[in-house]
């Protein structure tokens with residue numbers, strides 16, 4: 200049975216799902232060196248934001264197949280190191296969207312009305328109404344930095360509260376922003392005009408210290424900033440000075456450059472800075488959502504199925520996976536087949552996507568074909584995560600073409616592999632019931648389902664050849680399950696595709712090519 204380590208507090212709903220397929224150990228107080236020492240035992244690791252999954256931990260995780268982040272941000276995982284080792288990294292892109300958006304809105308209102316300090320003063324026995332005079336958000340301008348899932352929900356609620364909306368997001372179209380009721384502007388305009396600025400972007404090299412002393416200097420003295428995205432997007436020292444010196448009115452922060460927040464000038468500023476301990480996703484609802492979402496993906500990967508929200512499988516989002524899932528198996532099967540037909544060292548793989556799969560969302564099919572192609576050499580070491588890297592490192596050139604006009608099946612794939620032993624090609628399609636059909640081999644039309652053990656021959660189409668091959672296989676105690684001949688012209692060249700109940704014994708291929716008329720024979724195990 201597989202073993203899963205849960206190293207941060209995760210809702211029981213997630214543990215229950217994992218327990219269906221694995222032994223689950225919940226250890227939420229491990230120090231980094233303790234995690235390095237035990238991670239080798241586990242097939243999967245499930246975390247929240249508390250565990251930092253470093254390269255050292257990943258390298259010690261020799262059995263790891265998947266790291267599941269119960270939340271959005273994967274900045275606490277060394278994703279390149281995981282990719283290199285073929286470990287899938289998944290997250291829950293939507294499970295805590297509402298929770299994080301509502302926390303940002305709560306922070307905005309709390310900051311405007313001094314709720315945390317007013318509450319503390321009443322609890323101290325005071326009744327001070329002068330100190331806590333606030334500001335309204337109605338008719339004020341909210342500048343949203345990052346108009347993704349959380350930013351869009353914040354926009355919808357803020358609009359309903361009567362706020363005017365500006366947004367900065369270089370990756371969002373003007374039409375999309377207008378749909379949400381936002382005017383797209385550049386960061387400087389947003390900084391100069393907004394009364395409230397809320398951040399909903401990932402932390403990347405481009406966004407680190409996006410809010411710095413220079414930008415703070417452009418803001419109005421009445422501006423308030425909310426950060427429920429990631430620590431480090433704001434230069435904390437510059438922010439603390441700007442609020443202290445009255446250059447801006449205040450800030451509400453849920454996330455910090457280093458967490459837990461150590462000694463910091465942010466604590467010294469008083470009622471105009473509100474701090475919460477990374478609570479954006481901490482609602483009962485969000486924790487159930489993310490736990491279920493990520494646990495289901497870990498379960499699927501441990502069962503050999505693809506994950507719907509893998510962050511390190513190029514192009515494979517949930518919507519794409521839904522559409523391409525049936526074709527992934529086809530691509531991998533054809534990759535395995537053509538790799539074994541080509542034998543030796545493959546240098547070039549031509550992939551043609553035909554019919555309904557000839558779209559620009561087809562990159563996962565290329566990855567699946569490469570995974571199949573490399574299976575012979577790498578076995579279980581190759582997977583959807585590292586197939587492209589492994590192919591590149593082996594010097595395999597990949598050429599991808601698309602032809603939507605081919606309509607003999609709804610969608611079909613044609614793979615041609617060229618290596619030091621020659622060139623071979625296969626085509627395959629899916630039938631209406633999802634069954635795979637091999638429809639062409641080396642240019643000869645066939646119509647056979649793939650099977651575990653197969654034999655292909657290239658021969659001259661002449662009487663008696665099938666009988667001789669059958670007798671030869673019989674003499675080696677190999678049972679034929681099905682057989683089909685594909686030819687272009689009568690008595691010309693032909694291929695034979697045989698499904699066998701047993702693997703071919705060593706040495707039989709050279710006997711097969713001694714049969715008069717048979718030029719070549721290839722054994723394939725799928």
Ligand SMILES: NC(=O)c1ccc[n+]([C@@H]2O[C@H](COP(=O)([O-])OP(=O)(O)OC[C@H]3O[C@@H](n4cnc5c(N)ncnc54)[C@H](O)[C@@H]3O)[C@@H](O)[C@H]2O)c1
Nearest residue numbers: 272299345346347348349368370399400401427428479480
């Ligand atoms: N505080 C919490 O507990 C909590 C909870 C959930 C999410 N988060 C964080 O909130 C952030 C947003 O999450 P989301 O689900 O909305 O993500 P998302 O991917 O849906 O949206 C992010 C948006 O940022 C934009 N963006 C990327 N780089 C940018 C740049 N350089 N400048 C401006 N915009 C840029 C993208 O185009 C995208 O629209 C993430 O950092 C996530 O980790 C925090």
Ligand SMILES: O=C(O)CC[C@@H](O)C(=O)O
Nearest residue numbers: 247248270271272480481
């Ligand atoms: O795990 C958490 O509580 C925080 C999650 C949040 O930061 C996220 O990026 O999803």
